[in-house]
Amino acid sequence: MATQTLPSVLVTTDWVAQHATDAAVRVVEVDVxxxxxxxxxxxxxxxxxWTTELCDTLVRDIVPAxxxxxxxxxxxxxxxxxxxxxxxxxxxxAAWAFWQLKIYGHEDVRIMDGGRKxxxxxxxxxxxxxxxxxxxxYKASGPDLSLRAFLPEVQQAVAGKKAALVDVRSPQEFxxxxxxxxxxxxxxxxxxxxxxxxxxxxxxxxNEDGTFKNLDELKALxxxxxxxxDQPVISYCRIGERSSLTWFTMKHLLGxxxxxxxxxxxxxxxxxxxAPVEKP
Amino acid sequence: MKPEEHGRRQQELAGWPVTIETYKLGAVYHCTxxxxxxxxxxxxxxxxxxxxxxxxxxxxxxxxxxxxxxxEV
Numbered sequence: 001m002a003t004q005t006l007p008s009v010l011v012t013t014d015w016v017a018q019h020a021t022d023a024a025v026r027v028v029e030v031d032v033x034x035x036x037x038x039x040x041x042x043x044x045x046x047x048x049x050w051t052t053e054l055c056d057t058l059v060r061d062i063v064p065a066x067x068x069x070x071x072x073x074x075x076x077x078x079x080x081x082x083x084x085x086x087x088x089x090x091x092x093x094a095a096w097a098f099w100q101l102k103i104y105g106h107e108d109v110r111i112m113d114g115g116r117k118x119x120x121x122x123x124x125x126x127x128x129x130x131x132x133x134x135x136x137x138y139k140a141s142g143p144d145l146s147l148r149a150f151l152p153e154v155q156q157a158v159a160g161k162k163a164a165l166v167d168v169r170s171p172q173e174f175x176x177x178x179x180x181x182x183x184x185x186x187x188x189x190x191x192x193x194x195x196x197x198x199x200x201x202x203x204x205x206x207n208e209d210g211t212f213k214n215l216d217e218l219k220a221l222x223x224x225x226x227x228x229x230d231q232p233v234i235s236y237c238r239i240g241e242r243s244s245l246t247w248f249t250m251k252h253l254l255g256x257x258x259x260x261x262x263x264x265x266x267x268x269x270x271x272x273x274x275a276p277v278e279k280p
Numbered sequence: 281m282k283p284e285e286h287g288r289r290q291q292e293l294a295g296w297p298v299t300i301e302t303y304k305l306g307a308v309y310h311c312t313x314x315x316x317x318x319x320x321x322x323x324x325x326x327x328x329x330x331x332x333x334x335x336x337x338x339x340x341x342x343x344x345x346x347x348x349x350x351x352e353v
Contacts, residue, residue, distance in 0.1 A: 033321045039310040170318040182296040182315040183322035183344040
């Protein structure tokens with residue numbers, strides 16, 4: 001369903017404009033700014049709120065399987081639906097949703113290359129209507145925890161150097177000069193990075209228009225830091241959404257075999273008593 | 281509906297580079313402000329005119345940015 005020039009997990013804005021309302025396709029917007037959907041979205045697209053619908057709202061965790069099944073069902077998605085995700089900030093939380101859908105085994109999930117930024121820049125139609133969908137039954141599988149890193153695995157990676165760590169935050173967060181992206185609340189007690197982590201800011205994956213760079217550029221970007229896919233890789237950021245975009249790049253664009261997203265990220269590591277921190 | 285008068289520009293607020301994006305949809309102007317690095321949207325506002333939406337968003341953004349501390353490394 002994607003154009004031949006894109007990996008199968010990406011679709012173009014053109015493709016979405018032509019297929020957004022196809023019965024076998026469901027387009028879903030997932031934004032950092034949860035009000036973006038209400039400011040106009042791709043006509044026919046559903047909107048998911050990452051703060052309430054793509055997480056466990058009691059325990060800090062990804063969305064529980066049953067809750068995801070209910071969300072997908074009420075969005076008119078069954079196990080055979082092609083899900084196309086997009087969002088603001090070059091698809092940060094679209095990638096977060098993609099990562100969780102893969103954990104729960106959804107086969108056909110894709111990202112609209114360029115996300116909301118490109119759609120807007122191209123002056124394409126926007127709708128403020130909230131579509132309703134005929135309910136469907138969804139059955140999650142998994143969870144496939146080979147896609148997710150927990151604290152003990154990260155600690156082992158630091159101690160044994162058996163997995164590479166990729167810090168995708170900004171250089172100022174990596175060095176500890178700031179504790180959170182400018183304008184956002186500080187959510188950690190210490191600044192810096194996990195010892196041994198390589199700094200590859202997420203934005204380096206993308207072109208100015210929000211699309212992903214081509215595969216040669218991406219391969220060179222990671223190879224320059226010694227990340228070639230020959231060893232396991234763990235990506236992290238602050239809460240796990242930027243790093244899910246990097247996880248997507250390494251796992252689904254570059255095809256690295258063992259890539260995990262550490263969603264505990266710096267809000268876990270940077271608050272741990274006694275955890276080693278490297279600066280700058 | 282087509283978004284109208286879409287524009288993106290970079291400028292500095294409270295010592296930080298930010299991207300300001302504004303467009304009109306129907307009768308409403310929507311403005312969002314993101315930090316340039318890492319690119320996170322952190323302030324937004326609506327208004328009946330571009331100036332109204334942007335001034336409201338800039339006021340919020342400036343207030344939030346003033347709370348961002350810098351540490352020596």
